[in-house]
Amino acid sequence: MAAGLLLLPLLLPLLPPPGRGQGFGQTRFVCTSVPLDGDMCAAAALGTGSAEELKSTVLQLRETVLQQKETIMNQKETIRELTAKLGRCESQSAVEPPPGDGKGRKPSVSKNTMGDLSRTPAAETLSQLGQTLQSLKTRLENLEFSRMNSSSQTNNLKDILQNKIDDLEKQVLSRVNSLEEGKFNPRNESEERGKIESTLTSLHQRISDLEKGQKDNRPPDRFQLTFPLRTNYMYAKVKKSLPEMYAFSVCMWIKSNASPGMGTPFSYAVPGQANELVLIEWGNNPMEILINDKVAKLPFVINDGKWHHICVTWTTRDGVWEAYQDGTQTGSGENLAPYHPIKPQGVLVLGQEQDTLGGGFDATQAFVGELAHFNMWDRKLSPGEVYSLATCSTKAQAGNVIAWAEANIDIYGGATKWTFEACRQLN
16 A cells, blocks of 8 residues: 555445345445545545445435334334233233123123133133132141041042142143243133033042041031132032922022122023023122013122121012011012013022023122022012021021022032031021
8 A cells, every 4th residue: 555545444335136125235345545635525436436326325325224214113013012912812801792781780891711812811710720729729638637547548539639639730830831932722722621620520529528528417408608719610500490480589698708799699590591580799789689681689788708698589470579688678679570480490500690501601700708508489488487597596497499408509610518507607
């Protein structure tokens, strides 16, 4: 290089041909000798051929940068959309079912159907499964150790049950890991849901059989049902259906502090009418009795975590109804489905509201709490009879249509039975 000259590097982009992408091309360095007292801008012009060519290159470079910036922004927006969709799959559904029936009972909320990731909060379902498994574990731990130690066969049964619970916990953990890794396949979820529910029911039945030795001597009506979680798979079913009735009385002991609303203590559905006879407290609404989809609001105040005795009577003539709490009449009315007899040959479920005959459960309407001494008569009880039931008088009689007895109830999905003394809170 000659003395007194300066090499000026010029960065020139090699732009890609049109239609081959929007990214930057490769670059090259062009060195031009410039005298120490020379004009560097002029030299740059000479190095590129002309000032016009340099200007054109700069404009093209600016346009390329703007195009690249726009592409990056579009990609960021796409990433945000995909992240949001993934979040909905892992957390909760954004799909709403059709609006309610206009009677203030069912606003637009999604069914909590286990495993259907387009409709259900999967994380919440997994949490509920974990709590159900913990409940089964607790029941195992609460069994009398004296009985466990008295029979090697019983010990072996306990080990089998414990192993099955451990296997279920592994399945739940696997589902969590699949969600986190993005490998969750909704197509297989329905089958997996059926397997888990079946296993839970089988486990509960076997634990109940194991516990039976502790309660062989108790009367058949000295038990309660416990529904600890708000799910769409935990319920009890009355084996006997109802006859055609032109009047009825339904009474029960009930305990709950669930909020908002304790849910559905019982529902009776018949073909063509899912709401033939329903008792429900949903959301912030008061408790309601539905007959043939007609509604009456009941003046009960029972959502305080204490045991209460409640009764509802009704006659088809003029649709007259009465409500009793703890032996005292608290309300009455008329024109509730007048001259509509309760239809026979339906399905009576405890703990869930039916949208279809024997199913279609909605977790948001599930009963959470404890229930006992569910009895039903095909006539209107007198105030004296209701008072005898609420005070555990020896004159009280079981229902002539549905009588509370363990042999008349099947339980599913992790609901539990415990020994219950009706008037223990009065002592």
